[in-house]
Amino acid sequence: KPCDAFTSYCTSMPLFVHARRIFTLHDVYYYLEKSRYPFLQRIYLKLTTKLYVYQTDRIITVSDFSKKTICKYLKVDTTKISVTYNFVIPSQTKHDRYIHFQKIKDFYGNSLDITKPYFLYIGNIQPGKNIKGMVDGYHKFATNNPDAPRLLIIGKMAIKDEKAI
Incomplete structure (x- = not known):
């Protein structure tokens, strides 16, 4: 039986999943601090992240700042992103x-x-x-x-x- 939803917690996601996709994107630091990433790695991260963001049904991120930067650099509608803070109760x-x-x-x-x-x-x-x-x-x-x-x-x-x- 196929799964109902597939969740990815890192910057990778299968391209051919026949289920609802939920993508956790912690940040887009490679857009903000270009000197931290080698050129080819930066290009790879930008291309794959754009592809995953385009394909996914929902994006989860860890802060309002991350949500704003994701929307700015990847042109994502704010309604597609949920902020879920990292903590334990x-x-x-x-x-x-x-x-x-x-x-x-x-x-x-x-x-x-x-x-x-x-x-x-x-x-x-x-x-x-x-x-x-x-x-x-x-x-x-x-x-x-x-x-x-x-x-x-x-x-x-x-x-x-x-x-x-």
Whole structure:
């Protein structure tokens, strides 16, 4: 039986899917920061993204800023895009299930206690992810909230020898 809907969470989608298509497009950073992508990769991303956006029934993105830039650069009608923010609602998660990890260490080799609440970022480390803004915002929050959860950042540098923060 064919599927009712196909959802793609990255910049790729089968061209011949006979179902409703939902495309998650996090950003169009390659339009904004041309120097971050090699020429051929930028051309590939622009062409494939335009094709997927044209073929899809619905686009999901992660912020109002992303929605505006997608509409601007890809000429998409705003009614075709829904904004769904990335977050977890603690009251809807199961706290009685724990995953046991071996010792987890930070960048400096210090052990981390992940049984206490924490904010978590997982993704590549590059200026376009605004990690500096996240860290600055967290610092302001933590300064005013001494019991604030820790901020954990997991990822690797997207571009060698580049300073992210």
